[in-house]
Amino acid sequence: MSRLRHVIRHEFRLTAANKTFVILTIIGPFLIFAVTVLPSLLTQSPGAVASGKPLALFGAPPAVEQALAAAFSGMGIEVEHVDDAAAAKDSVLDGSRIAFLFLEAGWPDGGKAVWYSKSGAEIALYSAASAVLEATAREARIVESGVDPALVAKVLSPPSFEVIKLDKRGVEKAGGNNAFVEVLLTALVFVMLIYMTVLLYGQMIGRSVVTEKTSKTVEIMLSSVKSRDLMFGKILGLGLASLLQYAVWISMAFLLKRLVGPLLGLSLPVGISTDNLVWLVVFFILAFFLYASAYAALGAASEDEQHLGQMAWPLIMFLMVPLVMISALVTNPDSTLVVVLSLFPLTSPLVMFVRVLVSSPPVWQLALCIALLIAAVAGTAILAAKIFRVGILMTGKRPTLKEVLRWVTVQ
Amino acid sequence: MSGLSFEARPGEIFGLIGPNGAGKSTTIRMIMNIIAPDSGTIRFDGAPLSEADKDRIGYLPEERGLYKKAKLGEVLEYLAAIKGAKPALYRPSIDAWLERFGLSEWKNRKVQELSKGMAQKAQFIAAVAHNPSVVFFDEPFSGLDPLAQDELLAVMVELKQKGVTVLFSTHIMEHAEKICERILLINKGKEVVYGSLADIKARYGRNAVQLEFDGDAAFVADLDCVESVVSYPRWIEVELKEGADSDALFRALAGRLRVRRFETVAPSLHKIFVRLVGGEDAQHV
Numbered sequence: 287m288s289r290l291r292h293v294i295r296h297e298f299r300l301t302a303a304n305k306t307f308v309i310l311t312i313i314g315p316f317l318i319f320a321v322t323v324l325p326s327l328l329t330q331s332p333g334a335v336a337s338g339k340p341l342a343l344f345g346a347p348p349a350v351e352q353a354l355a356a357a358f359s360g361m362g363i364e365v366e367h368v369d370d371a372a373a374a375k376d377s378v379l380d381g382s383r384i385a386f387l388f389l390e391a392g393w394p395d396g397g398k399a400v401w402y403s404k405s406g407a408e409i410a411l412y413s414a415a416s417a418v419l420e421a422t423a424r425e426a427r428i429v430e431s432g433v434d435p436a437l438v439a440k441v442l443s444p445p446s447f448e449v450i451k452l453d454k455r456g457v458e459k460a461g462g463n464n465a466f467v468e469v470l471l472t473a474l475v476f477v478m479l480i481y482m483t484v485l486l487y488g489q490m491i492g493r494s495v496v497t498e499k500t501s502k503t504v505e506i507m508l509s510s511v512k513s514r515d516l517m518f519g520k521i522l523g524l525g526l527a528s529l530l531q532y533a534v535w536i537s538m539a540f541l542l543k544r545l546v547g548p549l550l551g552l553s554l555p556v557g558i559s560t561d562n563l564v565w566l567v568v569f570f571i572l573a574f575f576l577y578a579s580a581y582a583a584l585g586a587a588s589e590d591e592q593h594l595g596q597m598a599w600p601l602i603m604f605l606m607v608p609l610v611m612i613s614a615l616v617t618n619p620d621s622t623l624v625v626v627l628s629l630f631p632l633t634s635p636l637v638m639f640v641r642v643l644v645s646s647p648p649v650w651q652l653a654l655c656i657a658l659l660i661a662a663v664a665g666t667a668i669l670a671a672k673i674f675r676v677g678i679l680m681t682g683k684r685p686t687l688k689e690v691l692r693w694v695t696v697q
Numbered sequence: 698m699s700g701l702s703f704e705a706r707p708g709e710i711f712g713l714i715g716p717n718g719a720g721k722s723t724t725i726r727m728i729m730n731i732i733a734p735d736s737g738t739i740r741f742d743g744a745p746l747s748e749a750d751k752d753r754i755g756y757l758p759e760e761r762g763l764y765k766k767a768k769l770g771e772v773l774e775y776l777a778a779i780k781g782a783k784p785a786l787y788r789p790s791i792d793a794w795l796e797r798f799g800l801s802e803w804k805n806r807k808v809q810e811l812s813k814g815m816a817q818k819a820q821f822i823a824a825v826a827h828n829p830s831v832v833f834f835d836e837p838f839s840g841l842d843p844l845a846q847d848e849l850l851a852v853m854v855e856l857k858q859k860g861v862t863v864l865f866s867t868h869i870m871e872h873a874e875k876i877c878e879r880i881l882l883i884n885k886g887k888e889v890v891y892g893s894l895a896d897i898k899a900r901y902g903r904n905a906v907q908l909e910f911d912g913d914a915a916f917v918a919d920l921d922c923v924e925s926v927v928s929y930p931r932w933i934e935v936e937l938k939e940g941a942d943s944d945a946l947f948r949a950l951a952g953r954l955r956v957r958r959f960e961t962v963a964p965s966l967h968k969i970f971v972r973l974v975g976g977e978d979a980q981h982v
Contacts, residue, residue, distance in 0.1 A: 292778045300767065502762030506823060509729045509756035510779040512748070679732065 289511045293519025301527040311531050340364040342374040345389040350422045357418045394423035473643045484573045487528050488581040492594050495585025513675040521578045572659045573635035583670035586677030589684045608636035619645040631662035703881045712877035713866040720886040721866035722759045752781040755829035763808045770804035782827035794822040834865035870967040889973045898963035904937040909958035
């Protein structure tokens with residue numbers, strides 16, 4: 287046991303002291319911030335992005351100007367009336383104004399309305415402007431045609447429709463129109479996170495095992511520790527490093543949610559909840575051990591890193607399936623195919639996790655999924671230990687599948 | 698490997714000798730429990746070798762290699778730690794060995810920066826840093842220059858004087874001859890000869906003469922009393938036929954060579970090796 291501890295400590299140190307690891311741990315939260323917080327920041331409060339810069343407006347009738355001013359003041363953006371279109375364009379170019387809205391003479395029935403901006407990407411802003419223009423133009427036309435505006439409003443008013451997310455404890459959450467996008471986004475971020483870390487750490491373990499063979503350290507290691515201790519030491523050492531990374535990331539996520547979110551007046555995606563983060567860690571750990579054991583076995587059976595890369599492909603395919611299917615998983619979390627994928631161990635960590643995020647899978651399915659995963663982890667680990675024991679000493683030739691199967695059966 | 702049985706006694710230097718491919722490394726791997734023998738037992742202090750015994754054994758594998766990306770000091774400490782040694786013991790020991798081999802300033806450098814010779818020495822330190830009571834060196838001299846080889850020979854004798862049992866394998870007879878007390882000579886996985894060097898020499902060759910001379914000695918091999926001749930750079934070693942007398946050789950040489958040294962000797966291990974292992978294999982030696 288003490289030997290295993292030394293191997294774990296060594297592998298942990300080797301991993302955690304690595305520059306790549308430190309950089310990834312530090313920039314990880316920023317990446318997560320960029321993918322999770324920024325979009326909601328942009329959609330919920332475009333003003334926060336505009337940073338107080340005014341909008342230039344040319345040629346708008348007073349009623350339109352008032353309506354625009356009212357709409358944009360809500361986003362913290364001032365609407366400035368300008369008389370010189372060329373100067374207004376320049377002010378957008380030099381960055382002193384966020385955009386310039388130009389209404390040609392005769393708008394809405396003859397002239398055009400044009401939105402000038404540097405990037406053309408501030409979709410929230412120009413869709414707001416477009417909505418205001420549409421509403422005011424429609425109102426003007428209704429008045430012109432002599433129909434009673436109240437009647438039109440009554441005819442056109444949308445009937446009530448709401449999206450509400452039910453959860454097991456009976457809490458009802460108003461989803462709003464962004465619910466699907468938000469759920470998709472959260473699921474995507476979490477699935478990407480598990481996919482990337484499992485792949486990264488799996489490959490690190492595979493490479494570490496191959497290096498043990500190619501650098502010929504294995505004999506001196508085996509003169510001191512059992513092959514089983516060497517393999518599990520590697521897996522557990524890297525596992526600890528990955529958990530450290532997850533701990534840093536999750537603390538950052540909570541920090542964002544608790545401190546930065548309220549500071550900017552934002553509500554963060556509902557997906558970042560304690561429940562979901564616990565599930566994230568649980569499914570990561572299970573996926574990690576499954577793929578880590580498989581990679582250790584592949585590493586032991588490989589001749590070199592290139593060979594390992596080839597052999598790992600089928601494994602990576604299974605890991606990629608949920609990622610490719612993410613949209614289908616989110617929209618149809620309880621279809622038969624998805625349920626099967628959420629029970630099959632190679633895909634279940636990711637698929638079941640998505641199901642937990644977007645729906646409420648039956649408890650028996652969750653329990654079965656985890657039981658199957660634990661059984662698969664145990665089975666893979668036992669198999670991997672056998673392949674590892676023999677494969678680690680085989681250098682200089684590529685074993686055939688038949689040989690590998692013989693390694694598994696020898697006592 | 699088959700039917701191999703031998704023992705090394707505490708505190709002796711034991712040589713495992715044989716041509717390339719004879720099974721020396723395989724034997725040592727079996728002893729180290731890296732690969733399992735199909736049958737037979739390995740005993741340590743009279744009891745079957747256990748995992749715990751491995752802590753008291755130091756091992757220099759034939760395939761050399763240390764973690765290239767790690768610092769030399771860290772690798773040595775790690776390898777000592779997994780032998781169950783305590784830091785208080787292995788830290789000063791590692792420092793002393795690094796000092797001894799002139800590698801102190803490399804302690805905090807990465808292993809991949811070491812030259813081949815330095816890496817060899819580092820690997821040797823890895824085998825002895827935890828103060829084992831038994832050490833196995835598999836071809837310890839390969840890849841070392843003559844100076845380093847002598848240094849290593851001296852270190853092995855020192856280890857023996859400290860009471861460490863030293864087992865090593867080699868196919869270079871001169872090394873074995875210099876420091877071994879007892880040897881096991883194997884070929885094709887089988888024992889050829891086993892015992893103390895003195896006994897083996899006595900058994901295989903009262904009947905040899907070392908000859909230093911001026912002139913052409915090609916005719917010596919054709920003399921009636923001569924079994925075989927091995928040429929060395931400065932002398933030849935002549936093995937006499939059974940029952941032949943060295944006097945007969947001396948008389949035959951008179952007048953044909955200017956003899957500067959004529960000495961009856963026990964034959965060199967090299968000579969015994971060549972004779973026992975035979976023509977084809979001997980070419981590899």
